[in-house]
Amino acid sequence: MTKFIYRLKIGAVCLSTLQFFLGCSPSGQDGGLFLPEGFSSVVVIDSIAETIRHMDVTDDNILYAKLRNAHENASVIALKDTNGDGYSDIMERFGGKNQRAKWSYATAMRIYNGYIYYSSDLVVYRHKLKPGTLIPEGDAEIVMTDDHEHGKHEHIGKPIAFDNKGYMYVPFGAPSNACQDPKRTPGAPGLDPCPQLEDHGGIWRFDANKLNQTQKDGYKYASGIRSVVAMNWNPVDEELYVVMHGRDDLLRLWPNTFSPWQSAMLPSEEFMRVTEGSHFGWPYCYYDQMLGKKVLAPEYGGDGKIIGRCEEYDDPVIGFPGHWAPNDLIFYQGDAFPERYKNGAFITFHGSTNRAPYPQSGYFVGFVPFKNGKPSGEVEVFADGFAQVDPIVSVKDAVHRPMGLAVGPDGEMYISDSVKGKIWKVVFEGDKNTFGSAQLAQMEERKRLSHIRTPDKIADNLMKDDLVGGEHIYYQYCSACHQKDGGGAPGRFPPIVGTDWVTGDKERLIEVMLRGMEGSLKIGEEVYNGVMPQHSFLSDKEIAEVLTFIRSNFGNEASAVETEEVSTIRKTQEASGTPVEPIQVTTE
Template identity: 40%
Template sequence: MLFRNKNPSIISRISVESESPAFNFLLMLRNTITSFAVSVLALGLFPQSGCSQPLVSPDNGGLQLPEGFQALVVADNVGRARRLAVRDNGDIYAALMDPIDLGYVVAMRDTSGDGVMDVVKYFGELDSQCKSLEIYKGYLYVGSTTQIVRFPLDSKQLLPTGPYETVVSGFPTPKNHRSKNITFDDSGNLYVSAGSPGNSCQEVDRTLHSPGKFPCDELERYAGVWMFDAETLGQTQLEDGFKFATGIRNNVAFQWDPLKKELYGVNNGRDNLLQNWPELYNEQESAELPSEEFHHIQEGSNFGWPYTYYDHEQNTRIINPEYGGDKLKRPEEGLYDDPVLTFPGHWAPVGLQFYNATQFPQKYQGGAFVSFHGSWNRAPLPQQGYNIAFVPFDGVLPEGGYEIFADGFKGTDVLHVPNQATYRPTGLTVGPDGSLYVSEDKVGRIWKIMYTAGKGVFSKADTAKEIQIVQEVTRTSNPIRRADPKGEALYNQYCLACHQADGSGVPNMQPSLIGSERLSSSDDAFLIKLMLEGSEWIQDREYSNLMASFSFLTDEEIVLTLNFARARFANASSNIQASDIAEMR
């Protein structure tokens, strides 16, 4: 496990095995004393001081919040955190994109009563990255790529009391959008959202002018919501799952609202309109479209993927170009469900939390918060998102539009490259006192946002030493003079959206080209094959998004593109000739 000082930059490791009965007894004694002290202060047996006011971080830990709200950084550097869960005693659990100490779940506890997590442990040796978890009837349910499992929890212990049990398995492993996102209703049902394995169900994924498959076979096991019994073990998708809704490309922000007794999700729309259909879409249209759709998901809902997308500028569904669309053609009226609200394209919604507590002012009660991870595919235009929006509700539907509730995650006013963002918000949950917890997966920070009317007191831990954020973006010093302008134009048209203007790529999605050993090596055959066939043939790929085939380019265009990439990002010369491309076609 990790034991963290109040200064989150100081970390000392001790193994889980070293937690002797004596250690656990001392920890329990410390918790008892702390709880007693807090209770005494609450009862007024000692004069209250400033310490009884909410502790907050200077500058809200980097966040920009509405007047009256303040934030405390409760944990930092805990891993690439996604969805959160908070127990009644304040313990925090977060799903992780990458394992730490083999664990895909991080568990955190505050033992001193100041709200900052000082005990951090890792568990959950699962099959893949985890983006979703939720506490339900004494268990911590976790969604990974192929299964939903649950860990037994004890009311006093931080870590699970036993190994996990498999609730649902048999989900196939997709090429993209691997997370299985979960939520529960109040009738004993578990809902699982499974994203599409590709972008728009093309015959060749993410490829220029490749037509869509009709009917789309990906809808059989993906791009929808399946319902299961929440407590029965050993279920499988095929044998026990009921397809509750379909036509949902990638629904990571996903929640049953127990107050409204309805299911909702916020969908990630398709990519590559300009790259795949340049005769129809310009840079601005490809950046702004399609909408990110807020769905009210009901039994039998069909939200139209991959045959359509929603255009918030025309306020209608539009047939996708893979299926004969021309950016104006509409589907048959009533064939597909519409969203109840839309957001600009590529903001990447990954967290949804309805606010049914009372700490926040009345206007927020009953509404929903949506976290936007931020775009990577609006290039060459500036990236957008990287914020938390608030959506007011009237009954079961949004009332009006949305407003930005929390901002500042980007760390800059204008962001061109995702890797240069300071934070990328992800998970949302409401704690037992009505505070809103927010996670992010760039450096692994977790905030607690409170309504304090501005009366919070700065945390001594944060005042003593501000946490330094280390940017991991490296810039090449390669001289631009060596880059051929024709090759640069081809890179900008076909490669920039994924690999970015500076070649830094997108973590876990597209690799960085900066200093790439592949580009700087003499293995020309590998690079040529990659351009001609895409990346599907590569074994044990590190990145979730497949590179498309660029065999439609001429031999000379492929040469220009590869030579530019080598010169610009690897500071290497290239002797690839058009005849080399022709020989390998």
């Protein structure tokens, strides 16, 4: 096995102004994170090329992490610090090429009953652990396979959780935004009842020790849950908790109903206590954290205020602001942190990509205190400074984005980053007996920064008032995904900068606008899996203007698109008399 040695340290001196905005720890430690007084961080590993998703740590301090973009012969990485300085001096990859993800949604990594369990997009694997051995022996076993047809693969990640009775929980994410037909089309109604809820949009329970299962071997435990990456079992009240990614596109799909500000703030990312048989209302309803209630989705006749049938569904325990992207959840059971953190919930907010025209938001690790098995306060900022910039105008401005969480045997916390594959270890070195509001004061100040606070409707709007033509259309309908600078969002939305998809064949580009596109699109070395919705609701002139704008801006230099060119292709589509289907692309 090849071993890699790292000894990279970050300078510990921070100026006070830079400390507040860029995230240097108040205690001056070399991890560079902004943490409550008494906490410090160190860098476990500075970067992992494939980047990582979830992690877990064994009792003998081996950290296992799921590689997001696994290369041909490895899907998992094992890290070990052999001399106690906090930095991993042994790093080994394992997992065969048959475990590679078809798409870049490989997520889970959990240790349970002497095994490490981890997932690709469609398969949950496990490996038997042997104490004192870094790399598990033998071949991986297949626990569960998602055997659905996945040509259209929204929300396909497979995080996992285990209860105390031998069960494993796996979400099957909804293959759409809001069960529209046609999908992601402005003004299109939602299917009612939504057929996707039969085998998606919920949590299934499986026997954790049984091999070669498919969905039919599991039990539908809960429904009405759109997309989950953050999920864990709470050992105190012995219930399952998830933090759901809320739906998107309120402004783009319903511009006459929702404002840009509402679309940035809504709907809530819902922190749910998931009990057997619960139903949280997707796609018919969404939670508005500002109103403190569920309201009817516009696809089902809602206007942002109507409640209607939403009274029938379960509410979350907390609603977080929209698009914060909750991507991991742990309940702290260690003894190393102050008592106020005991049994509370830590959540990584990976950060938004689609809050334009307002700054992106999230990009921190939050903490929700629990008492007697229930949330006892609002979310607090526990770790910040990952992005190292504020405001975050485009997602690629963020240097790091928090992703995975794990707690080691001594109560220390590990936080992973999905941009460069960096991992931090957080420890408490202060006085647990005196830790309180004074030590949290600086973290409360972080809530004034634009990546956490509620944006001002006028002052924080980044779109200029005088935009016209293609530039105005781009910022209203396109920048939420492709970003203000055209740089896209890693793994989800491709850039419009320096790609033949934009500057090349005009007919193909017009087809993408009129039909939309689905699948795995590779540009350079990056694979993108976000769905491009069709924009046929725009007029021929508007499509020509926005395509001309992107072909002649962001460093692109290509010829204009004429209105007549769009009209010709649209008429050809309409004359065919067949339903317009999205263009299918694949990296294979």
